[in-house]
Amino acid sequence: MAQTFWQSYQAFLAQARLWAGESGERAVVDAVRRRARRDPEAFHAWVDENGWGRAYVERHLLYVVDHPEEVRELLRRGYPARRIPLRSLDRAALVAALTETDWRGAVDRLFGQSRRPRWANQRVWLFDSSPLLRRREGLAPSVAEALIEVVCPPGGFVVDPLAGSGEIVRAARATGRHAWGGDLRPSSTDVVRTDVVDLLQHVPEGSADALVLHPPTFESWAKTTEALVSAPLSEHYAAYLDAIVGFLQASRKVLKPEGVVVLIARPPRDSHVFLAPFELALGERGLTPVGYRLAVSRDGTEDWHFFIARPTKE
Template identity: 30%
Template sequence: MAEPYWNGGDVQLYVGDSREILPDLGITADLIVADPPYAETSLTWDRWPGNWPLLVREAARSMWCFGSMRMFLERGHEFTGAGWKLSQDVIWEKHNGSGFAADRFKRVHETVTHWYRGDWRDLHHEVPRVPHLGPDETRPTKRRSQPAHTGTVAARGWSDDGTRMARTVLRIRSAHHRAIHPTEKPVELLDLLIRYACPPGGMVVDPFAGSGSTLEAARLTGRKAIGIEAHEPYAEAAARRLAQAPLGAS
């Protein structure tokens, strides 16, 4: 069995191919958060790890996966062929673009899809609440008058607590100004995804750990986490990040 490259107790980081390491660990987690190479550039690291949705499926029955529309259209059969069912998609709107093509619209978003196996009702799924910046919309209690033969209708009201359900389009600044990986995702975004699909105290697995942002977000929300990164220089940078990051919720 592989030994952790970095071990922080509830958070562990391994180096190697997740398709080999994850089955060998024999763990059962609550959630996979995957940000695989999209295979859309000529960069040496941007190569699709064939069949990974099948080879990681036993680790958890719930999974968020980052990608582009092109990626999911080309690789969707690998997800469905492995028994994954699509539940929803979320759009991450960046504050700046990542594309340089002059013959297309400027690309300022990425797609995040949620997949699951088994019965939906058996999985943790709780939409997180986010701050509402608009006016207070508290509605006073009102009792509607009804004819006697229809019975009494209960009084209705609503108190605005200053939050709303997170929406399917999330505008969050990217991490380019401080990123240690070219495709690093912001902790604020990962926080929402993890809170939605992993119960407090549960475990998150990231098979493409990169900069370690998923591991940091999991720890900050009080979850355990296991990350696997194929390239040791990024694993080293992620380990330094995790060693310096504050501890999460108890």
């Protein structure tokens, strides 16, 4: 069986102790580095004699002692050194990945290249709709995964307190994130039955990298809101926007100071489409819009607007 990188490193240290006349990992490595600077010919002869390869020793083995403890633990577990992106390492995310039952899979997802398809870099996304998606007012899986790739780093935590059938929760988990979803009337086992006003009972304050809000469309909301019965039609849409501000107020505290909020909306179906009120709703809760995406079904019958915002800096 081939040796792991960590086993090779231990074998290197054993020989280096004899050659350098030191004990203790740091002392041994520092002694080898000093001798390599003073007498490179002798150093290279020693490396060649042991058959390690000069670049392997100089670029890899001599630097293990300087690696963060999280990386050293990963190497101890047998993970290949060549697959660890040291320059872009997210130490907090790696700590979380190492605690997973399937830690290797979690680390692979953390270090893997982005799953974001090329079309996700565009401002307009096309997707295949279906009667079930339209009835549930849900997102196509491809759109949900692309959105998560845009707004949350690998290993991050996504919270969706209006999760419905759980498309966002499943997309986050499928792309190497952690996720929690809740809804008053969940239609999936991935979603907890709870009210958004009780969110802090389930999710710690300041813990979410991305807060995704997918409220009912105006049409669906208007059908189930008793408060509209006695209100004039001219006030119905304003009441809907007030409800969205209420959702933001109830959930805002779970967001990290540097986190991202996504408001998923579909304007009412009439002769005019107004998007500005959704941005104003974000602004009322101290959030500054920083991005926008539009998803449109290929048959032109369905569209979703994604308003991306961050906490306003004072």
